[in-house]
Amino acid sequence: MTLTRLDRLRLGLAVATSKTVTSLIRLLGLGAGSVFPGEIAGRIQPRVLPLLTRQVKYGVIIIAGTNGKTTTSLLLRTMLERQGWRVAHNATGANLINGLMTALLENTSLTGKLNADYAILEVDENILPLLLQQIKPRSILCLNLFRDQLDRYGEVDIISQRWLKAIAPLAPETVVIANADDPTLSHLGQKLSQQVLYFGLSEPEQYLDEMPHAVDSIYCPSCGHALEYQGFYLSHLGDFHCPSCGFKKGQLAIDSREWPQILIGIYNKYNTLAAVLAAQEVGIAQETILDTIKNFQAAFGRAEELKVAGKQVRILLSKNPVGMNETIRAVNQIKATGKASTTLIVLNDRTPDGTDVSWIWDVDTEKLVALGGNLIVSGDRVYDMALRLKYSQTNLSEPGLKLIVKEDLREAIATALELTSPDETLHIVPTYSAMLEVRGLLTGRKIL
Secondary structure, X not given: OOOOHHHHHHHHHHHHHHHHHHHHHHHOOXXXXXXXXXXXXXXXXXXXXXXXXXXXXXXXXXXXXXXXXXHXXXXXXXXXXXXXXXXXXXXXXXXXXXXHHHHHHHOEOOOOOEOOOEEEEEEOOOOHHHHHOOOOOOEEEEOOOOOOOOOOOOOHHHHHHHHHXXXXXXXXXXXXXXXXXXXXXXXXXXXXXXXXXXXXXXOHHHOOOOOOOOOOOOEOOOOOOEXXXXXXXXXXXXXEEOOOOOOEOOOEOOOHHHOOOOOOOHHHHHXXXXXHHXXXXXXXXXXXXXXXXXXXXXXXXXXXXXXXXXXXXXXXXXXXXXXXXXXXHHHHHHHOOOOOOEEEEEOOOOOOOOOOOHHHHHOOHHHHHHOOEEXXXXXXXXXXXXXHHHHOOOOOOOOOEEEEEOOOHHHHHHHHHHHOOOOOEEXXXXXXXXXXXXXHXXXXXXXX
16 A cells, blocks of 8 residues: 555654543543544544555454444454454444544554554444445444434434445445344345345244334335234344245354354344354354353443442443343343342433433333332433333332432442342443443443
């Protein structure tokens, strides 16, 4: 790659500035410095992304979707590193353009040399089209598309149309790895000329008992007719076909029964399969893949487990109806064993969360309330969440249920820990900004 003198000067200055700002932020204890340094560097050298990603030896792997990006990225990164490859990765989950630039710049020398065999970029679903205008990836993992932050993103159909328009012009050798169980992504894959590899489940015993309330894409993306489902695994993800035009889920390139899953929850089965298929595509040894899955440690806030004041704590990020429904499903399975009786829900409405919290009324909180126990609520929209839980009670004097409202998050955490016995696990269910606050309080460290 040939750089002009001006490009070199700007890139060198961008790298130096980024590293200086990152060091200052960390030295002053203001966070991890995973966003602001890239913002400044981009103003100095607007071509930071293409200039750096072209230097990645074997290519850039993009991971996009509504849920599961951080966990899938970390799992794939661990597999690549255990194979002996050097990986640049936005590991903090800062997945907008400035976060991507920061992550790459941290792996770049002052002379502008990026030393990486692979770059894994976890990408917000809304900026994928913008990113693809600047870089040419080796592969793209399309995990899922759910309704999320309607105030900014709109419905899933809008996002999928943007994705198709952005991916279609890419080079023929680009590999697209898509979730076959998501009708929108199956349809997207069938419209592309690039090689498409599908992952998904083929386990009818995992079907939900009924269609969940929070479903987004149950109509055929090809002709608009209602899809027929043999069963649902998660929201609108399942085994489906269209009786009108014949559209059906893509043919799986991986057998879900052959692979164990990381962490709890059916959503982590999907994350596992996506990472495995991507690892196979780049040639990682089978034994390395299996061993990595068996020894995987959760990313921060994503089923992450901490020991606090002698109590076991599990943080389950939930930022949209589908994510929270799956969290409730996983928590209830544990509560049914008697190993959990206390749940803390923290609802914020800041920019990273989405300012519209009406989505909580699409969550099946009735299932969480039905098992009783201690339900503590906190966060910026604590009373919205408390009202939702109150309406979830079929019997307002539901026996065994204790609903506790705490405006102050410190008090909420302290109360939750006090109510958790040593042989139980406290489950904390926060939105994104709330998760960062919770972790900061529990560990004394900021993430972003």
